[in-house]
Amino acid sequence: xxxxxxxxxxxxxxxxxxxxxxxxxxxxxxxxxxxxxxxxxxxxxxxxxxxxxxxxxxxxxxxxxxxxxxxxxxxxxxxxxxxxxxxxxxxxxxxxxxxxxxxxxxxxxxxxxxxxxxxxxxxxxxxxxxxxxxxxxxxxxxxxxxxxxxxxxxxxxxxxxxxxxxxxxxxxxxxxxxxxxxxxxxxxxxxxxxxxxxxxxxxxxxxxxxxxxxxxxxxxxxxxxxxxxxxxxxxxxxxxxxxxxxxxxxxxxxxxxxxxxxxxxxxxxxxxxxxxxxxxxxxxxxxxxxxxxxxxxxxxxxxxxxxxxxxxxxxxxxxxxxxxxxxxxxxxxxxxxxxxxxxxxxxxxxxxxxxxxxxxxxxxxxx
Numbered sequence: 588x589x590x591x592x593x594x595x596x597x598x599x600x601x602x603x604x605x606x607x608x609x610x611x612x613x614x615x616x617x618x619x620x621x622x623x624x625x626x627x628x629x630x631x632x633x634x635x636x637x638x639x640x641x642x643x644x645x646x647x648x649x650x651x652x653x654x655x656x657x658x659x660x661x662x663x664x665x666x667x668x669x670x671x672x673x674x675x676x677x678x679x680x681x682x683x684x685x686x687x688x689x690x691x692x693x694x695x696x697x698x699x700x701x702x703x704x705x706x707x708x709x710x711x712x713x714x715x716x717x718x719x720x721x722x723x724x725x726x727x728x729x730x731x732x733x734x735x736x737x738x739x740x741x742x743x744x745x746x747x748x749x750x751x752x753x754x755x756x757x758x759x760x761x762x763x764x765x766x767x768x769x770x771x772x773x774x775x776x777x778x779x780x781x782x783x784x785x786x787x788x789x790x791x792x793x794x795x796x797x798x799x800x801x802x803x804x805x806x807x808x809x810x811x812x813x814x815x816x817x818x819x820x821x822x823x824x825x826x827x828x829x830x831x832x833x834x835x836x837x838x839x840x841x842x843x844x845x846x847x848x849x850x851x852x853x854x855x856x857x858x859x860x861x862x863x864x865x866x867x868x869x870x871x872x873x874x875x876x877x878x879x880x881x882x883x884x885x886x887x888x889x890x891x892x893x894x895x896x897x898x899x900x901x902x903x904x905x906x907x908x909x910x911x912x913x914x915x916x917x918x919x920x921x922x923x924x925x926x927x928x929x930x931x932x933x934x935x936x937x938x939x940x941x942x943x944x945x946x947x948x949x950x951x952x953x954x
Contacts, residue, residue, distance in 0.1 A: 607642075607681065608641055608642055608681050608682065609642040609643070609644055609678075609679060609680045609681050609682070610636060610641055610642065610643050610644065610680065610681070610682045610683065610684060611643075611644040611649055611675050611678055611680035611682070611683045611684070612629065612632055612633060612636070612643055612644065612645060612646055612649070612683075612684045613646060613649055613658065613661055613662060613683065613684065613685045613686070614629065614646040614649075614650065614658065614662070615628055615629060615662075615686040615687060615688045616662035616663075616686070616687045616688070617687065617688040617689065618689065621688055621689070621690065624688060624695065624724060625688050627724075627725055627728065628686065628688060628697065628699075628728055629646055631725075631728050631729050631732050632684060632699075632732055632736070633645065635732045635733055635736055636736060639736065641736075644678055644680055648678075649661075649675075649678065652677065652678060653674070653675075653677070653678075657674060660674065661674045661675070661685065662685060662687070664685060665685060665687070665698075665700060666685075666700040666702070666709050666712060668683075668702040668703060668704060668706075668707045668708055668709060669707050671683045671685060671702050671704060672702075672704040672705075672707055675704060680704055681703070681704055681705055682701065682702060682703055682704060682710070683701075683702045683704055684699060684700070684701055684702070685699075685700050685702065686698055686699040686700065690719065691716075692761070693718060693719060693720070693760055693761055693779065694716040694717060694718055694719060694760060695716070695717045695719060695724055696715075696716050696717075697713060697714075697715050697716075697717065697728070698712070698713065698714050698715075699712060699713040699735060700712050701735060701736070701738065710738045711734075711735055711738050711739060711740060711741070712741070713731055713735055713741055714741075714774075715727065715731065715741070715774050715776065716760065716774075716776070717776050717777075718760065718776065718777045718778060718779060718793070720777075720779070720793070721776070721777030721793065723776060723777050727775065727776055730775070730798075731775075741774060742775065742798035742799050743772050743773060743774055743775070743798065743799075744772070744773060744774075744775055744796040744797050744798055744799060744800045744801070744802060745770055745771070745772050745773070745796075745800075745801045745802065746759075746770070746771055746772075746773055746778070746794065746796050746802045746803075746804065747768070747769070747770040747801065747802070747803045747804070748767050748768065748769045748770075748780065748782065748804050748806060749767055749768045749803070749804070749805050749806065750767035750768070750782055750784075750806045750807075750808050751806070751807050751808050752784060752787065752808045752816065753766075753767075754766045754767075754784065755767045755782050755783065755784040755787070755806070755808055756782065756783055756784060757769050757780070757781075757782055758780075758781040758782075758783075759771070759773075759778050759779070759780055759781075760778050760779050761779070767782060767806065773796045774796070775796055775797055775798040776795075776796060777793055777794070777795050777796075778793070778794050778795075778796060779791070779792075779793060780792055780793070780794045780804060780806075782806045782808070784808060786810060786811055786814040786815070786816055787808045787809060787810055787811065787814075787816070788808070788809045788810075788811055790806050790807075790808065792804075842920070842923055843919060843922070843923050845915075845919045846916060846919040846920055846923055849912050849913075849915040849916040849919055850912075850916045852908070852909075852912040852915075853909050853912035853913040853915075853916055854909075856905050856906075856908040856909035856912055857905070857906070857909040859901075859905040860901075860902045860903075860904075860905030860906040860908075860909055861902075862902075863898045863899070863901040863902035863905060864898075864899075864902040866898045867895050867896075867898035867899040867901075867902055870891060870894060870895035870898065871895050871899075873891070874891060874892060874895065
């Protein structure tokens with residue numbers, strides 16, 4: 588019988604301890620524009636405390652017994668348990684939850700402190716920035732509160748950022764973190780990641796970091812068309828950028844994009860002119876075959892004669908265009924030779940991925 592009584596007493600001990608525990612929950616210190624979010628946080632704390640059947644003193648009860656001025660002073664205690672214990676002594680609370688909620692340009696900033704008023708110590712805390720654009724505020728709060736009330740330290744996750752070029756600068760939520768490859772420890776949530784480097788297109792995306800998990804972001808950096816980079820890291824999508832013109836060296840000649848365009852235009856125009864000329868000559872020959880010297884007349888029609896004349900005009904115009912393009916080609920070649928002697932490579936071809944999973948070429952040059 589004595590054993591049964593002792594066992595019953597031991598089983599009842601936690602319940603008695605729980606009955607004696609009274610948690611004073613204080614309204615969050617927040618600007619008037621954020622009272623709605625503040626009340627959501629408070630509601631989440633109260634609901635979770637009630638699930639564990641803990642005794643609570645609600646924010647309304649705290650305010651009713653202490654008054655607005657005392658509550659305002661209480662919120663300034665933050666993580667200082669002696670300060671809070673002094674102001675909450677009249678309520679008989681054994682623990683207290685004090686918090687702040689604010690925001691910056693991109694984030695909601697939530698701070699919560701769980702204080703032991705008997706031991707005058709900080710039990711645990713939450714200090715979290717939640718990206719406004721992520722729409723995760725309530726979800727993150729509800730995920731963090733249970734562990735917070737159990738006295739657990741807030742869990743973190745790791746984020747690793749790799750880039751396809753060396754020394755790319757990594758910024759998270761507007762704060763410069765270093766250069767890729769980079770690994771950092773972050774609180775759970777969604778973060779705005781930005782990776783950039785001169786001569787490359789910047790990359791901006793949202794990434795999620797979960798508690799006790801590793802997140803790896805592979806960032807593919809693409810050269811801005813027309814730019815070149817000497818220290819490119821190998822790209823998984825294909826070979827290293829190739830420079831048109833073959834071998835390296837400051838004096839290697841490489842035709843520029845304008846030279847190629849003018850040269851192709853000259854050849855195309857000459858081909859068109861030759862075609863018009865051949866057709867026009869054949870039409871004139873046909874007309875001459877039908878010439879009657881006795882009557883000084885041709886057997887062909889007026890329409891045939893006009894067609895032959897139009898083709899001849901087309902040939903003359905095309906020869907003129909071909910000539911102008913040829914002159915432009917010569918001038919551009921001269922400029923290319925000078926640039927090559929100065930060590931200026933003209934055309935750069937860079938492999939790049941496409942959204943569909945395929946590939947493409949980015950062609951840059953001196954224009």
